[in-house]
Amino acid sequence: MKFSLRRSDSCLVLLGVSMVFLGIMFAQAHFQRLSDTPSLRRVAVQVRDLRLTDLCLFTEARYTRHLSQTDLYSPFQDHPVSLEHFPAGSIAPPPAGIGEPHGKLD
Structure with missing residues (x-):
């Protein structure tokens, strides 16, 4: 067979x-x-x-070292429209409250 x-x-x-x-x-x-x-x-x-206290996840840029202690403008300190050139910046999510409105500026 x-x-x-x-x-x-x-x-x-x-x-x-x-x-x-x-x-x-x-x-x-x-x-x-x-x-x-x-x-x-x-x-x-x-x-x-x-x-x-915090775990250092990435060592490349200071705004990705401690995600709880970052400020919103530090990724754009070199130039306001500069592109992200660290791989960690594309892996780490933005802070939780970044999409919330901050109030009227007028």
Whole structure:
């Protein structure tokens, strides 16, 4: 008896193999998290003892270092219509209240 695969069969095999690899990746992430827990607890205690405040997410521009402490004009300090040339400026979202009206200026 001759057995031949159709294109859809090979696609299903590829999907099955991919699902197995995805399961392996999730299992590895779970076991890695379990092994990293003591280290993360030590770091959390150190952060609490040193009273560190904000996390520095990006090191490129000062307005992306601490998003909670930025001002609205600092990205345009070089030129009012300058383009964003740091990758972090396109990844970080704008501050929460930037679209709210500030009141009448007249």
